[in-house]
Amino acid sequence: MGIFIKALAAVLTVLILGTVLARQGKEIWLLFLIAACCMVCIAAISFLEPVISFIEQLRSVSNLNGQLTGILLKAVGVGWICQLLSLLCTDGGNAALGKAVQILGACVILWMALPLMTRLLELMEDLMVAA
Amino acid sequence: MEIELIFRIAAVGIIVAILNQVLAKSGREEQATMITLTGLVVVLMMVAQKIADLFDMVKRLFDL
Numbered sequence: 001m002g003i004f005i006k007a008l009a010a011v012l013t014v015l016i017l018g019t020v021l022a023r024q025g026k027e028i029w030l031l032f033l034i035a036a037c038c039m040v041c042i043a044a045i046s047f048l049e050p051v052i053s054f055i056e057q058l059r060s061v062s063n064l065n066g067q068l069t070g071i072l073l074k075a076v077g078v079g080w081i082c083q084l085l086s087l088l089c090t091d092g093g094n095a096a097l098g099k100a101v102q103i104l105g106a107c108v109i110l111w112m113a114l115p116l117m118t119r120l121l122e123l124m125e126d127l128m129v130a131a
Numbered sequence: 132m133e134i135e136l137i138f139r140i141a142a143v144g145i146i147v148a149i150l151n152q153v154l155a156k157s158g159r160e161e162q163a164t165m166i167t168l169t170g171l172v173v174v175l176m177m178v179a180q181k182i183a184d185l186f187d188m189v190k191r192l193f194d195l
Binding site for chain 2: 014
C-alpha cells in the first residue's frame with residue numbers, strides 16, 4: 001500500500017511542478033511527464049504481478065490451453081503500452097503520431113490472434129466435414 | 132518507487148529555464164539554445180533508463 005500512496009504523491013508533485021516547467025519549455029516538461037508515467041506504470045506492474053501469476057494458476061487448474069491465455073495476456077500488454085504511448089504523443093502535441101501508435105497496437109494484436117483464428121477455421125472445417 | 136528522479140528532473144528543468152532566461156535577456160541566444168539542448172540530453176539520459184525498465188517489465192510480465 002505504501003507504493004500506492006507514494007505513486008499518488010508523485011502524481012500530485014508532477015502535476016504541480018509540471019505547470020511550472022510547462023511555462024518555461026515544453027521539451028523538459030514532456031520528458032518529466034514520461035518519467036512520471038514510467039514510474040507510475042512500474043508501480044502498477046508491481047501490483048499486477050501477483051494477479052498474472054494467479055491467472056496462470058487458474059489456467060493450470062482449469063486445464064486450459066496455455067496458448068489461449070498467453071495470447072490474451074500479450075494483447076493486454078500490447079494494448080496497455082500502446083495506449084500509454086499514444087496518450088504521451090497526444091500530450092506532446094502529436095495526435096497523429098498517437099493515432100499511428102494505436103493503429104500499430106491494433107495491428108500487432110490482430111497478428112498475435114492469427115493462430116487462434118486459424119485454429120477456429122480448422123475446427124469449423126472439421127465440423128463441416130463431420131456433418 | 133524513486134520519487135527522487137522526479138525532483139531531479141524538475142530541478143534540472145528549473146535550472147535550465149532560469150539560465151535560458153538570463154542568457155536570452157543578455158542577448159546570448161545561441162548559448163541559451165545550447166544550455167536548453169544540454170539540459171534536454173541530461174534529462175533524456177535520466178528518463179531513458181526508466182523507459183527501458185518499464186519496457187523490460189512489461190515484456191517480462193506479459194511474456195512478449
